[in-house]
Amino acid sequence: DTAVSQTPKYLVTQMGNDKSIKCEQNLGHDTMYWYKQDSKKFLKIMFSYNNKELIINETVPNRFSPKSPDKAHLNLHINSLELGDSAVYFCASSQEGLSRYNEQFFGPGTRLTVL
């Protein structure tokens, strides 16, 4: 009964490759996010979708392309991977109107290592 799930948990790949990370939430939330957490633990927002529509798009290289086929899924595709892309990527979701307004529920994270 995992609330927010991500696959894969670990991803090791060579520079220049293209990879995808998948995220699914079964909480019925309308909004989903992607965060990047670097080695210094800083949580940086990358994208946010609300009901499949992009609402936040931070200054992220266009090699990163999010895709939301429905409001329960938000996938992240990364082209031409670079060493600096190595990080932990967290998916999260939230829903307005719950008792803990704006609480974001995070997935377990995907540790991406680019060699």
Add this chain to the structure above:
Amino acid sequence: GENVEQHPSTLSVQEGDSAVIKCTYSDSASNYFPWYKQELGKRPQLIIDIRSNVGEKKDQRIAVTLNKTAKHFSLHITETQPEDSAVYFCAASIEGNNRLAFGKGNQVVVIP
């Protein structure tokens, strides 16, 4: 946009002592301030939050205080235990706005 500063970046305390982490924010329109705890290798999880219409909120050993005039808020952990060792993130947002501005995190180490 909102800028949240968090300090100190690391904090070591003896088990049983109290720990205090302070955050400042820049946007006076922010009215929702959550704290997230991230244990080693785990996901961030909400532990307590406060809205701008109250000055303090407690939940067992943790409490959060808010000073709107000074634009800062703090997390207080009393009677610290080894399981309190984690990275703590403060954040700020405007209710109705899905964007949370996170601080850079604070590593708390509880020494047994």
